[in-house]
Amino acid sequence: MASPFAAQLGTNYCPKDEDVLKIKSHLVEPTQRLRRLDEMIADLQKTIDKLVEERDGLGIYVDAHKALISPARRLPLDIVQEIFVACLPTHRNCVMSASEAPVLLGRICSSWRAISLTTPRLWARLHVVEPQSDMNPHAPTAYFDEKVAQRVQATKMWLGRSGQCPLSISLLCALRKTEASVQFLQALISFAPRWQHIHLIAAASLLLEIASSINTEIPWLETIAFRVHLPLVIHGSNWGDFNILRGARVSSLSIPDIVFIPERLPVHWDQLTTLSIGGPKWTSRSVAMTSEAMWCIFSRCSALRRCKLVVNDRDETPMLQHPIVELPFLHTLVLHCNAREAPADLVLLKHLSFPKLRHFKSIGTSQLENSPILRDFFTNSICMESLTIDTNIFRNPRFIETLAGLPPIRRLMIRDTGGPGRGRLPLVDDDALTVLMSPALCPALQELYMDCRDTISDATVLRFISARMQNPRTTLKRVDIRFGRPMTIDIMPSLRTFIESGLEVSLIYSSSRSKSSPWKGLVDAPADVYDWGPPPQINLTDYDF
DSSP: OOOOOTTTTSSSSOOOOHHHHHHHHTTTTHHHHHHHHHHHHHHHHHHHHHHHHHHHHHHHHHHHHHHHHHHHGSSHHHHHHHHHHTTSSSSOOOOTTTTTTGGGGGGOHHHHHHHHHHHHHGGSSEEEEEOOTSTTTTHHHHHHHHHHHHHHHHHHHHHHHHTTTTTEEEEEEESSHHHHHHHHHHHTTTGGGGGGEEEEEOOOOHHHEEEEEEEESOTTOEEEEEEEEOOOOOOOOTTOOOOOGTTTTTEEEEEGGGEEEOOGOOOOOOGOOOEEOOOOGOOOTTTOOHHHHHHEEEEHOTTOOOOEEEEEOSSSSOOOOOOOOTTOOEEEEEEOOOSSSSSSHHHHTTEETTTTTOOEEEEEEESOOHHHHHHHHHHTTTOEEEEEEGGGGTTHHHHHHHTTOSSSSSSEEOOOOOOOGHHHHHHHHHHHHTTTTTTTSSSOEEEEEEEEEESSHHHHHHHHHHHHHSSTTOOOEEEEEEEOOOSSSSSSSGGGGHTTTTTTTEEEEOOOOOOOTTTTTTTTOOOOOOOOOOOOOOOSSOOOO
């Protein structure tokens, strides 16, 4: 439709009085046409609405009948049960939550609820958390007691549905012994004859009291994991016989170092495949965990696959006068050394042989003057794939020499926990990373994780990645470096080509942002990146110890 005002449409033109009259006169016929179209649309919409209503009613009728012949309704009960079991989490025990199986399965329909409640395997795994007394500081004590009673009752009801299935249970208690902790443990002990995997985290006094007093036969028990919240020294004059450890099928054991008295632990050492002995954050205080004692343990655990231990030679590092012990199946080893002199774990390694070792981690609190033992250990570890090094056990230039003698690993994790605040200079610096640039060193390296504080420059990181990626035989897939300083050079644009070809790069810098930042207190305030976490840990068992 041609308009006499086409040139002015869409502009800021302000019409004069005579133009206003012309515009109104011009719009009489289009306005009438627009009204007639609206009326036609309204009539058609009424017809459509009526058809939609009829269609929806018919659809409900048809769907209701189709539901009767749905394949899901005709699935055999055992198939439905297997599907339900497959819905359970595989990496941990189930939690008391309606957001996941098995509770969620019973909220779909009455039929599914009946099936879920009568399938014992769905209720054979449970993680229990003791309610905290400060969960509501304004609530009366009776409220907390009621909360505890409800959860204890729910725990009994949950496990009661498991029929005669073997049980996998994990319990997280309060930091210190409470009446609630006792109630939860008593509830679980009533199901002890069916324990298969038991993982308890509780106050040391309560845990030792329970662990040393259980005399019930537990024929299915395979995994025992006892953890304490705090590294407390507890005298064992009142300890029982730890009969819970006598199980003929126990193959995985994780216990605090405070109970490590081998002659008092009735363990079938020769059938253990997983062993972990240590305290919270490896703050071992047990005087019994010497390199001599550890050698004796290794000599009795010929079936070990995974092991995590503390070597606690506080007075001096002994020179072991023992033959070499071979552990033919061990593939994962984590050693933490507390020694005043040369790391005792290295002295221990000299008397051990692990022909199939794939994952090794060594951390400690002493400094190494000479490293031939470690170099020889690396030379003999031809199957090693993953290595974690704590620079606390080194002094320059020994750390650089150790890097030059690394085995052909695929994953390297270097943790530099030193620094001026800890009494010595960091060892992970530009020189250390330069050594790793050579493609002849660790030619199969795929992943590098480093905590370098503030001693590696961005330019050196760029040179390292470029040198590794430009080699036609490179296998580098991931670089994760955590700095203790702000960024000085943004190297990510220079790495774009490598990233597009599949390389994953994560560079995390600490923040120099003032504590009085104008964003402080806001929901969308930028996060300070000062909390470096360690590189990804190797999970030694289904339970993360």
